[in-house]
Each structure stands twice: as C-alpha cells, then as structure tokens.
Amino acid sequence: MPLIKPITDLRNTNEISELCHAKNEPIFITKNGYGDLVVMSIETYEAMLDENEIDREIAQAEAESCVDGKLIDAREALSSLRIKHFG
CATH class of the missing domain: 3.40.1620 (YefM-like fold)
Known part of the structure; x- marks a missing residue:
C-alpha cells in the first residue's frame, strides 16, 4: 500500500x-x-531505472522475435541459425 x-x-x-x-x-x-x-531514496530510484531498462530490453527482444506480428518458433530460429553459421 x-x-x-x-x-x-x-x-x-x-x-x-x-x-x-x-x-x-x-x-x-x-x-x-x-x-x-x-x-x-536514491537506491529506490536507481532500482526503478534498472527495472525500466530491463523492461525496455525485454520489449525490444520480443519485438525482434516477431515476424509480421507472429512469434518465431524457437526450433525454426535455431535451425536457421545453424544452417546460416555452420552450413
């Protein structure tokens, strides 16, 4: 409260x-x-800033993991990375 x-x-x-x-x-x-x-307190303020930064990074990662608004399947993404980097 x-x-x-x-x-x-x-x-x-x-x-x-x-x-x-x-x-x-x-x-x-x-x-x-x-x-x-x-x-x-300054400690509380800094913790809130850190939390907001983490929230922004999570939102950015979520946005990057979508194609046309749909999430990319993890297995498909890893498979395409393996093919791209290891042939």
Whole structure:
C-alpha cells in the first residue's frame, strides 16, 4: 500500500529520509488533499531505472522475435541459425 504524507511532513526531513530508506518505495506527498510530489531514496530510484531498462530490453527482444506480428518458433530460429553459421 502506498505511503501518503501531507506536504507539511516535509518539515521533518530526517523522518521522511528514514521512511524512504526503510520502505524502499516512493512516498506520495499531498498538498491541499491532492497529489503533488513523490519522494524516494536514491537506491529506490536507481532500482526503478534498472527495472525500466530491463523492461525496455525485454520489449525490444520480443519485438525482434516477431515476424509480421507472429512469434518465431524457437526450433525454426535455431535451425536457421545453424544452417546460416555452420552450413
């Protein structure tokens, strides 16, 4: 469940920092009852960047494994590679 805090809680920066590091997830900050900011530790941010990079690479690999929107059969792909590279 996401952690939601009012913007006034940002006055206590040590508490917010400790929460960010303890929870390893973003903390949502509200202003006048509406979402305003997201605060997180650097470690959480970098992990999210790494996860997004992995997701992009998986999507690219999936796109490359399709011909006309259909997945290539693994046995056929390996067979064609063997023929291409080993004669």
